[in-house]
Every structure is written in C-alpha cells, then in structure tokens.
Amino acid sequence: MAEKKGVEQDHLAGSLARLFTDVFSMVKGDLEQTNNQLLLLEKMNKRVAEEYGGFGDVALGLKVFVEQLNEKNHRFEEYVGQIDAIDQQVTEFEAVVSMLDKYVTLLEKKVEHAYRTHHFRASER
DSSP states (O other), rough: HHHHHHHHHHHHHHHHHHHHHHHHHHHHEEEEEEEEHHHHHHHHHHHHHHHHHHHHHHHHHHHHHHHHHHHHHHHHHHHHHHHHHHHHHHHHEEEEEEEEHHHHHHHHHHHHHHHHHHHHHHHOO
C-alpha cells in the first residue's frame, strides 16, 4: 500500500507540475499577446503622429491667417463707417436735388407762362 500511495503521490505531483506548467504557459501567452498588442498600439500611435504631426503647423498657420484677416476687417470698419456717412449725405443731396428740380420746373412754367402772356399782349398791340 505504501507503494500505491507513493505512485499516487508521484502521479499527483506530476499532474500538479503539468497544471502549473500549463497555467504558466497560459499566463505567459496572455502576457505576450498583451505585450504584442501594446507594441502594435505604440507603432500605430507613432504612425498617426507622423501622419498628423503636420496638421499642428497647418492649424497654426490658419490661426495666423485668421488673425490677419480680423486685423484687416477692423481697419475696414472705419472705411465702412465713412461709406455709410457718404451714402447718407448722397441720399440727402438727392432729396435736395429733387426739390430743386421741382422748383426749377415750376419756375420754367412760370417763365413760359409769363413769356406767353407778355408775347401774347405784345402781339395784340
């Protein structure tokens, strides 16, 4: 019986050794897989950084361009105000010209009437 017990213990020890070896292999495989995934992720990050690294420069250039446009826009605001004032003056001037045109038309009619009346009286004599 001692022999049978020894054989069982050897068998149990062998089974436990295989179990530990298999668990070790499984954990090692999982760690290697995780490590490979991390390496792949690192390579992908580097590739994306290379590909899109220039976009920072583009964005900075666009920012400078927009700032320059804003400065030009602020300079034009003064001129826009002047143009609006000129437009208002032109509108007022047009109203005065229209009044003067009506007045001149009225004067022409009066002069024509006076001329006809005077000419008519002169021809009667």
